[in-house]
Amino acid sequence: MTPQPLPLISSPRHGSRSLATCHYRCNNACDAPVPNETDHPAMRDLVEGALARRSLLKGSAVGAGALVLAGLGTASPAAAAPNALSAKDARSTPNVGRASFTPVAPNRVDAVTNAPEFTHNVVIRWGDPVEAGAPRFDVDAQTPEAQAKQFGYNNDYVGVLPLSGRQSLLVTNHEYTDENLMFPTGAYDDATTKKIAMAAHGMAVVTIEGGRATGSWVRADHRRAEHNRRITVHTPFAFEGPAAGHELLRTADDPTGRTVLGTFGNCAGGTTPWGTVLSGEENVNGYFDASGPVDPANATSFKRYGLATAAVTNRGWSSVDERFDLAKHPHEAYRFGWVVELDPYEPESTPVKQTMLGRFKHEGANVIISRSGHAVAYMGDDERGDYLYKFVSADTFRKGGSRAARSHNKSLLTRGTLYVARFTGDGTGDGEYGGAGTWVALTSDTTSFVPGMSVAEVLINTRLAADTVSPTKMDRPEDVEPNPVNGKVYAALTNNSNRGTSYPTDEVNPLGASMTRPALGAPLRTQSGNRNGYVLELEERRGDHTSTSFTWDLFLVCGDPEAPETYFAGYDKSRVSPISCPDNVAFDKVGNLWISTDGNVLGSNDGLFRVPVDGPERGRVQQFLTVPYGAETCGPLVTDDQLSVFVAVQHPGETDGATFEAPTSTWPHTDGFPRPSVVVSYRT
Template identity: 50%
Template structure:
């Protein structure tokens, strides 16, 4: 990926996280002009341009590699032209921060603290953090690496909570010293496997509104890794497509990998999406689905095939192993003895995540995006109804809600201009309904294992990397973050269409969907574009009609809502397009302020903002800081987040001079 990334986007991130996808042919080769809805008019320039005033970036903290600074000095400068944001979480919007700043930047009057960091011990018998000596058994008992999805489940008394997050991928170059022998190399490979997966961690605090701290050895603490047994559920479980030599029944899968975003269900479980699983396998390119899922026969990014044969899918014994990844996984954080599950009924693709909406009649729907250039938006409708209450019967029912149901893929149509709302129309095309395949010449099992192939046959709309798909708990509207797609309209790739209106879409956009009749189970919908991202002086940007100052934004990724119905947007790749640090933004969705995008925080050098959680009634914002200092090496670290050990000082127990992906809580100063 060197020389092929945009701006300062890390080629290392592209390689490790998504197997250098932009350096390979687009997996979706099915798109044809005959079924693309070409936009009738290109997006126009913003009606009011405010010059460069809103582009001024605050150098929040001068920083030089090799001279770590105290973590406290991180208050950002006020964004030019912006007034304080009012509401339950008032703040003064910060100016965009230069991408090279190695600072976690918050608004004036706020402070931050890392609740938990990579390597922190979770159990009474967990060894202390020691990156100089890679130890897979220790890592299985410690907090994992590069957490993405995040939720903080606060219990009724307000003094206890569960932190739930996944661990997406690893970067051995900055985690551990170079191996000096084959034995050391094997330890490193096993340690990176153990650093993947999921974590559940108990938190406590003295009073509501205070900072959380994690509890070492708490009874519900749990680590799930790339080797933990998972139950495969749904119609494709036990099919010939998922059987291997190690699992001839096709019902038990070891581990989960490449976990990206997720969701928390109304019945208290956590969902997580297996996204870029292809980079973990050496596979047979002639095997069914290999090209469509980006699998190939070169050595994998992680080299795990050297220590576990199942990651070498060129062998007949493990030819189907890749078919056992790419699902939505469900984990019960309240029961550390429960077996996590992978739900085949929800389809197999590069799941960013899944987010659930429950209607008044109990209809359960999960919205999902396939995070690949020119792939699709999906919806799952459960065959069962949600049962309220905490009875054993309700729990048994609700834990089966995602094991069977109907699966749909979206087709958008209509002319979309930024000064008109609800001109777009859409339909949910059925893939599986009432337990039967609606795709010609494909069985239910085939549809659910080779979902991309099945969807291609129905000619849905190829999207610009649909990542997080979040239904608003306030309005029921659904918001789709299309992160970017620099291949749109380039060469032989599909051109613009109504829902993806920008050629060479570097900055991305956000779509707002209203289900017909505001019913989750509807088979048609209305839609409009909420935001066309970028710098406000860039031609074609649009912020829901707002004409005042806005923060620059690029590559929207994870979405969240506060208690007042405002949308919060985290970014992934903003440094590579507009040269600013990845950030967390807030935008109102209704009233006179609709579209007024402001910036709340920025993350350190080369890091990504993940998993925003907004507890505005409690005065807190949480984010997961992923891959700080990504381009560094063991001997040349390029971030010191979050410990920021001063040059010349001896790290305290549990600290480190290098970068550590962490979960951060932001609160007002007291």
């Protein structure tokens, strides 16, 4: 299908994200007051001094974007990076980290559009059977019992772990549901739709195997796949770490505070060096309501976490499961907002919620082993004005594949120290913007460093604890991952659509403005607020991930390359793809950064981008693919052999006014309605 010109669009309130997505996924978080009411410094404040150093950046921006937005033709020649192949080999190699490709042009096509040198196949769709005994999907005969054995809705994080031979385990999150697109109007009563939706949340483990084409993957027969598993709102989880058993985690159904049913709102995640998968519970506040007055003892915490203290109609799960009524079961809310750890190799094991990693709107958690052998996890609290966090384990990683070593490593996240980031903008970075920073300790597993709060209280009310030590407020810190090749840490700060600007109209705000393109070739307009997002690059002191100090740079200031405020690590702006709203990040074995986007403000569908982080090509953003109309790009994942790129296509066709009978997307075009799916791309 040929990419079509972008239609005329108006200034979006939340980028390209629809009001429907805002409603179903995050309970319209951007329309609510910012939960962080502190006056701590914000990242925007730290870069205001950079305006005095804007002359070079402004000069390099003039006219830079016209060629790129006109079609992003064949990449122009450049000095070879240290790991680059010859031009001929780069055009034909299946290695996605080193291959050259023609960047995908901005488009509004209802399809996954690959760089022309690559193709893709759908691996699994919403409703496909996962567990043995799962029925074939029938949109007119859905049941909660069937959905609990089928692939869930709105897949997000993607992990691929080796199994044996040609088989691997695909592990995904199922973040949220959109009942308008899932159910034919009037086909099911209200209680049934809620119960089906509850079963469509959670996680899935699916056995996959290599396909006929090199780099392709397909589902293995679910009837013989002993590792296949669905995790839903009703799956038992165990609390681990210092907060397990605390009174705030106890309920009438669980007086011990050590067992909780289910996980939901699962966004990004990470695969650990010991072969488990971490999943972040993010927008959990939108799943609770209150049928009456809420105990005032919880008021401060509930407000800081955006929990409703009155009846709301977003999910309404309390009508079919009383534990979601805060007036009757206020402690249930404290049992969500954690990092979940799942062992896909042990299908009978009980997944855990790791309390040592703190409780907030976890986008995900990503672990690297430090030079000293400690496990270090990086995390972001995906809320306007909230913080970056780091955990350092008390014990060290044991190498080897023995059962004893793996059992020990699976306990690494239960003991250690939790930190929050404080940035300073002293100009010590080597990029256009930069500074230093400190990791401020909040608590260890034995000692709280926050006066008046116990270890468990810091972990359960991490936002309140962090507020007391003056960390830096960020613009929706989403995925935060260490690069296994250069050791630096990259954080995607998607945007802050409602943040205003105090800059005069004749100046450019590097983080408080963005450009919206009504149509290709039309004049650009400046908007207030950090519309397009940016990517931070952190380097721990002496390269030691256990260090308590770091330096930072703005690696990317996203947006239209023609816009003067954009910045691509110093790379020639006439040779990069426009990029907006970075969300998830990943790395290949070469060390390239891969960025998926959510809520593109520039008029195109969201997509996946490859960006070298070192060498002459550093900062060269190239769009590898786009996802269908109305969808978000999730994942992504590049396999270790660098032959396959996995992407989760979330909420295709989730546009305002779309319904099951009148969809705006039917991707993957196997039915007359959209089905969120996982796809894999590979060299043709």
